[in-house]
Amino acid sequence: MDNTEKIKFVIDDKVCYAEPGQTILEAAKSNGVYIPSLCYIEGVKPPGSCRICNVRVNNRNLIACTTPVAEGMIIDNDIPELNELRKAIVEMLFVSGNHFCPGCEKSGNCELQALAYRFQMMVPRFPYEFPEKGVNATSKYIFHDRNRCIMCKRCIGKVMKDEKHVFAYNSRGGEHLHVVMDEELASQLTEEEATEAMDICPVGAILKKERGYYSPIGHRKYDKESIGSDIEKK
Amino acid sequence: MSKPVIATATLAGCFGCHMSLLDIDERILELIELVEFNKSPINDIKTFTKQCDIGLIEGGCSNSENIEVLKDFRKNCKILVSLGECAIMGGLPAMRNGIPIRECLEEAYITGPTVRMNTKKILPNDDELPMMLDKVYPCHEIVKIDYFLPGCPPTADLIWNALLALVTGDELKLPYEVVKFD
Amino acid sequence: MKEKVQNIVKKFHNDRSRLMDILLDIQKDFNCIPDEAASIVATLLNMSKVDVNQTISFYHFFSKEPVGTYAVYLNNSAVACMMGREEVARAFEEEVGTSFNSVTEDGLIGLWDTSDIGMNDQEPAAIINGIVFTNLTPTRVKEIVIGFREGKDISEMVDKYGDGQNSNELIRSMVNNNIRKKGPVLFSEYEVGMAIRNVANYSPEQTIEIIKNSNIRGRGGAGFPAGLKWEFCCKSGGEEIYLVCNADEGEPGTFKERVILTELPMLLFEGMIIAGYALNAKEGILYLRYEYKYIKDYLEDVLQQLRNLNLLGNNIAGKGGFNFDIRIQLGAGAYVCGEESGLIESMEGKRGEPRNRPPFPVQKGYKNMPTVINNVETLSSVVKIILNSPEWFKAMGTKESAGTKLLSISGDCKHPGIYEIEWGMTINEMLEMVGASSVQAVQVGGPSGVCIDPSQFARSISFEDLPTGGAMIVIGENRDLLKEFVMNYTDFFIEESCGSCGPCRSLTVILRNKLQKIMDGKGVKADIDELYEWGNYMKQVNRCGLGQTAANPILTTIENFRPLYDSLIKTDDDFVSTFNMEKAVADSCKYVGRVPKL
Ligand SMILES: Cc1cc2nc3c(=O)[nH]c(=O)nc-3n(C[C@H](O)[C@H](O)[C@H](O)COP(=O)(O)O)c2cc1C
Numbered sequence A: 001m002d003n004t005e006k007i008k009f010v011i012d013d014k015v016c017y018a019e020p021g022q023t024i025l026e027a028a029k030s031n032g033v034y035i036p037s038l039c040y041i042e043g044v045k046p047p048g049s050c051r052i053c054n055v056r057v058n059n060r061n062l063i064a065c066t067t068p069v070a071e072g073m074i075i076d077n078d079i080p081e082l083n084e085l086r087k088a089i090v091e092m093l094f095v096s097g098n099h100f101c102p103g104c105e106k107s108g109n110c111e112l113q114a115l116a117y118r119f120q121m122m123v124p125r126f127p128y129e130f131p132e133k134g135v136n137a138t139s140k141y142i143f144h145d146r147n148r149c150i151m152c153k154r155c156i157g158k159v160m161k162d163e164k165h166v167f168a169y170n171s172r173g174g175e176h177l178h179v180v181m182d183e184e185l186a187s188q189l190t191e192e193e194a195t196e197a198m199d200i201c202p203v204g205a206i207l208k209k210e211r212g213y214y215s216p217i218g219h220r221k222y223d224k225e226s227i228g229s230d231i232e233k234k
Numbered sequence B: 001m002s003k004p005v006i007a008t009a010t011l012a013g014c015f016g017c018h019m020s021l022l023d024i025d026e027r028i029l030e031l032i033e034l035v036e037f038n039k040s041p042i043n044d045i046k047t048f049t050k051q052c053d054i055g056l057i058e059g060g061c062s063n064s065e066n067i068e069v070l071k072d073f074r075k076n077c078k079i080l081v082s083l084g085e086c087a088i089m090g091g092l093p094a095m096r097n098g099i100p101i102r103e104c105l106e107e108a109y110i111t112g113p114t115v116r117m118n119t120k121k122i123l124p125n126d127d128e129l130p131m132m133l134d135k136v137y138p139c140h141e142i143v144k145i146d147y148f149l150p151g152c153p154p155t156a157d158l159i160w161n162a163l164l165a166l167v168t169g170d171e172l173k174l175p176y177e178v179v180k181f182d
Numbered sequence C: 001m002k003e004k005v006q007n008i009v010k011k012f013h014n015d016r017s018r019l020m021d022i023l024l025d026i027q028k029d030f031n032c033i034p035d036e037a038a039s040i041v042a043t044l045l046n047m048s049k050v051d052v053n054q055t056i057s058f059y060h061f062f063s064k065e066p067v068g069t070y071a072v073y074l075n076n077s078a079v080a081c082m083m084g085r086e087e088v089a090r091a092f093e094e095e096v097g098t099s100f101n102s103v104t105e106d107g108l109i110g111l112w113d114t115s116d117i118g119m120n121d122q123e124p125a126a127i128i129n130g131i132v133f134t135n136l137t138p139t140r141v142k143e144i145v146i147g148f149r150e151g152k153d154i155s156e157m158v159d160k161y162g163d164g165q166n167s168n169e170l171i172r173s174m175v176n177n178n179i180r181k182k183g184p185v186l187f188s189e190y191e192v193g194m195a196i197r198n199v200a201n202y203s204p205e206q207t208i209e210i211i212k213n214s215n216i217r218g219r220g221g222a223g224f225p226a227g228l229k230w231e232f233c234c235k236s237g238g239e240e241i242y243l244v245c246n247a248d249e250g251e252p253g254t255f256k257e258r259v260i261l262t263e264l265p266m267l268l269f270e271g272m273i274i275a276g277y278a279l280n281a282k283e284g285i286l287y288l289r290y291e292y293k294y295i296k297d298y299l300e301d302v303l304q305q306l307r308n309l310n311l312l313g314n315n316i317a318g319k320g321g322f323n324f325d326i327r328i329q330l331g332a333g334a335y336v337c338g339e340e341s342g343l344i345e346s347m348e349g350k351r352g353e354p355r356n357r358p359p360f361p362v363q364k365g366y367k368n369m370p371t372v373i374n375n376v377e378t379l380s381s382v383v384k385i386i387l388n389s390p391e392w393f394k395a396m397g398t399k400e401s402a403g404t405k406l407l408s409i410s411g412d413c414k415h416p417g418i419y420e421i422e423w424g425m426t427i428n429e430m431l432e433m434v435g436a437s438s439v440q441a442v443q444v445g446g447p448s449g450v451c452i453d454p455s456q457f458a459r460s461i462s463f464e465d466l467p468t469g470g471a472m473i474v475i476g477e478n479r480d481l482l483k484e485f486v487m488n489y490t491d492f493f494i495e496e497s498c499g500s501c502g503p504c505r506s507l508t509v510i511l512r513n514k515l516q517k518i519m520d521g522k523g524v525k526a527d528i529d530e531l532y533e534w535g536n537y538m539k540q541v542n543r544c545g546l547g548q549t550a551a552n553p554i555l556t557t558i559e560n561f562r563p564l565y566d567s568l569i570k571t572d573d574d575f576v577s578t579f580n581m582e583k584a585v586a587d588s589c590k591y592v593g594r595v596p597k598l
């Protein structure tokens, strides 16, 4: 398909082309433009829950992971105002959980931390809450550590056993919502499925038992290069 | 012109941040040229002998003494810097924050796997000892903190770049690799 | 238990999308949803148990633990508190011997907080085993608790019935309508069935055209033109189209829907039937908030009457192919289910989490089919537009706000209740109408609306100026605006957020804590600015109207009552610590056995 059949749009002053039906996020990605995101993961309907991929079209904020790109769209993405907003969201996630990065198995490979690096978060602007949250270690291969869970819904959408959801939300609201693991189903996961689940989770909330700290400092995913740089290099 | 004066302290920390400061290698000579150290474990000066320009705080506040030292630093330093995760957010010591204080004390002094000699099951309660706080507090919840240098410990380069920027007034350089939380 | 649960699930054809109804029945039969029942449901519906629990735990009126043979749900919204809710709550706690949000040891009585129950004109009010008790006083509470202890049937404890149809034998409620002003649209006399017979002579397109020409805009808050919504839906080209009437009425301070449902259900259902015809929908669903369950039997009866009149069912009004029926879907306690896509999720048996848009409900709604969702008042008004004319309708109100509006007015005024006014009335006129003086502020449109100060009372109630879904709360000059309203409403949003969006979940709590800090006298100037700045993040990033407006109580009071905030700042310093040494060391000193040295 040549460009004449494609959707033409502009993001951060760059003229881009998209396949019909692509979301702004996907289309940007295939044009080498990184839009920061956390809850989006390929292969599932985007939950649109982290709100980090906020972009601006016609002075209106909308999220890139669920909005289809349209002909002639002019999109602001990498602008100070939006990056500040995104940074604030990252900071909220830090203070409303218990993120002790120095002791976390995911450190260096964690997408939340990587976004904090990208936005150069030195300290969250919000006060730390130190909420009480639990760990579920009942399953053979998986730890579920709610202290680090950012409730992004990736696992809810993607970790399945016999076509049933292994993870789900519980309760609602600012103070009670949490993610729970179905102990019965989780204990039936194979070792490979458990590893997959770990990789689905952007942070260190789902861990494969006995697989912590698998790559040495200096060789982890985000040690040398910022999240999104692989897309931007293309 | 006199050299800028630096003071440092460790509250509820592990001295790792101080180690990282020493990790700037041969640049330490340059640093000595640039600044003068006052109260600090590095030179073992125990009390402030003059008003300082920069105070570097390692560690969060876990007991009453930490609070006093921190307040003392705020009084005696123009600029206060939280150095490292513990100062910034409590760090690993703050992992006790969700746990009831009684459990922490019992684990530490009575039931913990490394407790050997405390056959009388005594919880230390001498009046001279610092009092333990209900949780570990980030320093900026106690006093105003001007700058934050994350890391566990902060990389030597980050500390170096930051000190240089503070002393010279130049803009702080933050290449991607220097800001890390672990 | 197994058999009972199996029968319930079977009654709803083992259909996952009817999970709400299944759970409602289980909750009714067992006075809770026992864990075992949740397991059985999960197995029968081929879902994981956490998935079933996901729905259960979302709704306030579902509980996995027994809620008490007598379960008291006492409204804790701002106006309830204004009217003496705290004294009533204390009386309950004293008489019952347990604190709120717990059950007595013997399991007899449970006391629970609950968000606004739509009774602001007769607060303090509570729902006890599904039955509403209004105008509660400590004395009345004593009698009620004695009744519990004597094992009385709850309906026996209703001592007198309210006005109008509230005394109907299918309702038998002590709730009052308090209709203070009848206007020309909703409360005018009309002949039942006439409008339906009229539209049967038009084509669906003509019907939509009439509604479009009337310029009627949605009465649920957002104000989207109803005719246009219908037209979009028809053009979406789905196999089936659904019509949903939104009777979730969860915005604290509004209660007009309750009165329409009680006094004018025929009018509402006729409106739904007309909309069904215009949309070529076969099924209409009334989503009724759980708090109004006490009206449900009566509404079912009205539907039956309509079927008997051949105004509902097949070949309506004798017109071949005009087939449409209505079912009532009960909610289970969640404000966010009033948001149209949250409502759809709830109707599909899931947690009422709003969807990302696009697609909009008119494109992909209930069961992924094009769906029109309209407010109770919107659909009721449609009937009168058909009976009269679009021109008649447009002649009332203002240029952009045609027709009349039902206001639910409560708070510090002599005559709280329902008023049908023409759009364009000013706040001053409204205050005079309800007998209010010495007014500090008016909360227009409920917590998600705006809080305005007297300098703005000349503004008019209209889409052009001060839009409102109908909740108008009058706040007298002696009220503590920040504590009694801003804080109460902020807590409400924290509780009612579905929690999915990071900012809506976290920032509401962060804002509340910061507001508390300021109210505790520990704030600095920058705190107010940050409150405002962070509150604005909420508007920009959240998925649905709840999150986008959850900071409005804070934002609009900072805008309109800034001196109130400034007066709480006690220092020129740029830093104040909230740390309290005495408190911080109390526990550890106690355990080790030493006297704190402060
Ligand atoms: C949090 C939230 C709660 C809402 N609650 C209601 C409600 O209880 N009743 C209602 O009619 N609309 C409510 N709405 C508005 C609906 O989403 C929708 O716009 C409305 O039902 C459409 O009907 P209308 O166009 O006739 O007004 C709510 C919106 C939000 C964001």
Ligand code: SF4
Residues within 6 Å of the ligand: A098, A099, A100, A101, A102, A104, A105, A106, A107, A108, A110, A111, A112, A113, A148, A203, A204, A205
């Ligand atoms: S999950 Fe990520 S942000 Fe949280 S502690 Fe682990 S590495 Fe840090």
Ligand code: SF4
Residues within 6 Å of the ligand: A148, A149, A150, A151, A152, A153, A154, A155, A156, A167, A179, A200, A201, A202, A203, A205, A206
């Ligand atoms: S466990 Fe991981 S994937 Fe699941 S919601 Fe939490 S952070 Fe997201």
Ligand code: SF4
Residues within 6 Å of the ligand: C336, C353, C354, C496, C497, C498, C499, C500, C501, C502, C504, C505, C542, C543, C544, C545, C546, C547, C548
């Ligand atoms: S804005 Fe709030 S209520 Fe709305 S979808 Fe997001 S989290 Fe849920």
